[in-house]
Amino acid sequence: MLTKKTIILLMASCLLLSGCAYSQTDGGENDVLTEKKIAVIAENHDTTDIGQTENAQKIRPLPDTTMENLTDAILSISLDEGDAYVDDQGRMQMDLKIYTYDKYDMVDIANLKVGDTVVRHSGEVKVISKEQNEAGTISINGGLENGGFDLVTDDGGIFYETGFNDVKNWCEIGEATIRVSADFKGIDNADLEQGEVIIYPGDFLIGAVTNYDFTPYNTTIRVEDGQIVEMNRVFTP
Numbered sequence: 001m002l003t004k005k006t007i008i009l010l011m012a013s014c015l016l017l018s019g020c021a022y023s024q025t026d027g028g029e030n031d032v033l034t035e036k037k038i039a040v041i042a043e044n045h046d047t048t049d050i051g052q053t054e055n056a057q058k059i060r061p062l063p064d065t066t067m068e069n070l071t072d073a074i075l076s077i078s079l080d081e082g083d084a085y086v087d088d089q090g091r092m093q094m095d096l097k098i099y100t101y102d103k104y105d106m107v108d109i110a111n112l113k114v115g116d117t118v119v120r121h122s123g124e125v126k127v128i129s130k131e132q133n134e135a136g137t138i139s140i141n142g143g144l145e146n147g148g149f150d151l152v153t154d155d156g157g158i159f160y161e162t163g164f165n166d167v168k169n170w171c172e173i174g175e176a177t178i179r180v181s182a183d184f185k186g187i188d189n190a191d192l193e194q195g196e197v198i199i200y201p202g203d204f205l206i207g208a209v210t211n212y213d214f215t216p217y218n219t220t221i222r223v224e225d226g227q228i229v230e231m232n233r234v235f236t237p
Contacts, residue, residue, distance in 0.1 A: 056115040058124075061102040062158065067174040071226045076100065076170065079214035084180070084204035092180040092201055094228060099170045099216035101160055109138060109151060109159040120161070121171040125149070170216040181227040188233045190218060199231065 065075060076099045083095040102120050112118070116127045118140065129148075131139045141148030144164065151159040152166075161169040186199025190211065203209050214233060222230040 056117065058117045058119055059104060059108045059112055060119045061104060061121075064103060065098065065100040065173065067098065067176065070098070070176055070178065070223060072224055074220055074222050076216040076220050077214065078216060079212065079219065081212045084201075086205065092184075092205075093177050094180055095175065095177050096221070097172055097175050099172050101168045101170050103158045103160050104151065106153060106157050106159060112138075120149075121173075167217060178221075178223060179227045181224075181229045183229055184231070185229070186231040186233070190233045190235055192235050 065073065075096075077096045078099070079094060079096060085093060085095075087093050100121075104118075112127060112130060114127050114130060118125050118127060125141065125148075128141045129139075131143075133139070136153060137143075138151040138159065139148060140151065143150050144162075149161050149169075152162050153159045163169050180201050182201070184201045186203075188197040188199050189195075190213065191197075199209060218236045219231065219233045221228050221232075
């Protein structure tokens with residue numbers, strides 16, 4: 001690995017050469033940089049990032065929801081009108097879009113440094129800068145407002161990415177058709193004025209459900225043995 005002294009000497013050589021070229025074209029009006037001046041410039045140059053890439057790491061999300069583990073799970077979903085129906089065999093099904101968000105180990109984020117790479121659903125990002133504010137939010141590459149992204153913690157040992165208005169950065173990972181259990185129960189708290197409403201399977205079929213704002217921001221389902229046994233929708237501002 002190049003030492004700081006070697007880096008300084010290389011920089012000095014480059015500056016001398018560029019200085020010579022410059023003096024030949026300006027008719028001698030500007031003096032060539034002296035070695036003493038070059039040494040001062042080199043000493044003031046930040047070389048702390050040199051060699052960091054040799055120890056760079058890839059920070060990957062924790063294992064999470066995948067399209068291979070939908071049999072027994074709690075899933076964040078979206079549902080549109082007509083996506084709940086009875087199939088040709090007389091079984092009630094739901095066509096769903098499944099979502100997740102990237103979760104990172106708190107220790108990994110604490111050790112994250114310039115030169116590392118963060119793996120996200122949307123692609124890999126090399127860390128150019130990392131800042132943390134008083135609230136604990138960690139801004140990568142200037143944060144969301146400057147083309148980067150922000151990570152926050154729920155104090156449960158993980159960090160996750162947030163979008164504007166502090167919402168989780170949900171990513172669609174696939175679509176699935178999942179059978180609705182005869183014991184299905186929907187618990188709907190989306191309307192604060194109306195209060196809690198219980199949704200039964202047949203309500204989707206007879207038009208009793210009129211608000212189809214089922215999104216990953218407010219809706220989860222619980223799947224047991226390959227069947228949906230419960231749906232929860234919460235109020236979101």
